[in-house]
Amino acid sequence: MSTNTTKGGTKPISAYLYKHARVRLIGLIGLPMFWIVGVYIFSLFLLLITAFWFVDPFTSKVIVGFTLENFISIFTVPAYISTSIRTLLIALAVTGVSVIFAVPLGIYMAKIARPWVRNALAVAITLPLWAGYLVKIIAMRLVFTEQGFFNWALAPLGISGPTFSIPIVILTLTYLWFPYMALPVFTAIRQIPPNLFDASSDMGAKGFTTIYRIVLPLIVPAIIAGSVFTFSLSLGDYLVAKFTGGSTQMIGSIIASNINLNPPVAAAFSMVPIAFVVIYLMVARRTGSLERM
């Protein structure tokens, strides 16, 4: 290419691309967009179409057709409604608990801890994020199982821990997704200029007033960015419920148990978390906090 000397001067392709920004852009973005839209978005679209199909009750084969049955069942079958509401509440609870832990931890890390403690904590928060999703579920199972670590540790106090149920599901989900909340919150708090804290205390504000009136309003975008993950990841999860929730069912459980038996119902039910997440993303985008992701 470097010794290319044709009539149009050296390096005709480079010269052409240099002049035509639009061609360059299409060249760059064409392939990735073909992949994401053509493969992923198209799959989601096909899923939506499948949601209108139905299954032959006798042969249990998927029949191509059009029915609103599947969508109607989401809003009429009591077990489906209660599962949707339960899942929504669990996801909100996980997000809430994450915020409650992340804000004090972030303030401590950013403003109080010494540099080496801060760095150590930052690494400590990030690493478990990568320690494996399934691995963490097993770990929580080991800790909270009947003869597990938790009951062993509390036995001298005469307390026995909770059995597998919704609280453990919330705890496990928080354990899984907490870093997604903690990191943006920490980053946001670190960016608050220190003189705001001084100004606040000069004007007579106590610690809590400062946190409530100065810190919180400034880190709301970070909390929203983090909550997109804690909320959406909890919303779609079902393995945590399966392994640490006893008989707890979530939306994901219904989708997973129907994917082979009745794909159209599974497809229709997939629209529920999509709807929740898209609404959440729209709201989050309006606040402009997605830039931080």
Add this chain to the structure above:
Amino acid sequence: MYVPLLVLILNSFNQSNISSWPIETFSFTWWEFAATYQPIRTALLNSIIVATGSTIIAAILGTLVAFALKGYEFFGKGTVNLLVVLPIALPGVVTGVAFSNTYNNFLSPAGFNIGYFGMIVAHATFCIVMVFNNVFARLKRMNPSLQEASADLGAGLWQTFRLVTFPQFRTAFVAGALLAFALSFDEVVVTIFTAPPGVDTLPLWILKEMSRPNQASVVNVVATVVILISLIPVFISQRLTRAQDEGK
């Protein structure tokens, strides 16, 4: 946060069949067993193949998107950004069901069996964002006049990319690719729905074993291996990113 993981790692050295606490006898029994057990080796190989394949695809696509979003202003830029994030923002079960539905209810009836490659396609889709984030963050801080200088000196686009641009974001590229690898290696929910019958990745194998009560201690061994294999790339990736940040 680390207590559960420690309990798990220690339990992989538990001599007894079933995980318990406190551990009575420590031994390498289950480690030796796992090292020679064929299904585990096959699953490990599958995991590595899938993670490598999807990382390569994600690395190329993620870098392309990063360049497009960095260098150009165009209509729908925000949407492109959202599209890249979407595969990890939507729950795994939805992504998995969407792919599974496309493979089984559309491609198979049309006579096209995607099989093993389906897993790689699905994994690559949600790995793109990892490479994109890293490369994009680096490109934003790069000096565009270097590229112009290179063009002024007569270098073609490819030459400029190879000699000027790429060396500047190489570490971010590698860091992003390593994260993508770790993400794919660890993924289970999408894999459940996209793996062809009879094919296990390591997390999938763990999942199947978890539903049986007997070999709990082997599961702990494999889980420890998964922790290590996903942590090592992340560790290297963070070192790379930090070294570059400090160098600037």
